[in-house]
Amino acid sequence: VLVYGAPLVPVGVFQLGLHSLDRRLIEAVSTGDQGLDLAGIYGLGYKVAMMANVICTAPFLQIWQPTVFAVEDPAERRRLVRRVTTWLVVALGALTLGLICGGRQVIDLIAGKEDYLLARRVVPWVAIGYVFWALYNSAQIPLLLARRTLPLVGINALALALSVSLNLLWIPI
Secondary structure, X not given: OHHHHOOHHHHHHHHHHHHHHHHHHHHHHOOOHHHHHHHHHHXXXXXXXXXXXXXXXXXXXXXXXXXXXXXXXXXXXXXXXXXXXXXXXXXXXXXXXXXHHHHHHXXXXXXXXXXXXXXXXXHHHHHHHHHHHHHHHHHOHHHHHOXXXXXXXXXXXXXXXXXXXXXXXXXXX
16 A cells, blocks of 8 residues: 555646645735736636636546546456546547637636636636646546556656746746
8 A cells, every 4th residue: 555655646746736836926926916816817717717627627537536446457448448538538529629718708807806707717727727637637547546646656746847947937928
């Protein structure tokens, strides 16, 4: 259990960074109260953008992962992972496209203040990021089934490094 589970501890830390470090970077890169204002605007866009994940991916994965672990035949398991991953991406892609097209109207409805309308710019980027997160969650299943969790540490460290680098590049812009 220790060999299998220990690598998942840093994976959890890296995942926490992927999901929340962007707001802290906005505050750090910006000056004065502007950082807090921008983090609030970003947070609103983020909440709208992650709706597809909350509605589709999270509930699905809670059922899918235990189900696929119960399949004993490796060939059948591979077939199911391929097929279900394809349909997950199609469903999530459709919801994400809806969010990208309708996110502007959702932000307009709930923004409350004119300043928060800038949150519309965030929605497409974060929504697409969650499509990749869903792909990662489905793609990690073969590694979990093979009890090879160590590669997940490198994958998540690389994803976090890429996220931080892109945030540091794009936030000032």
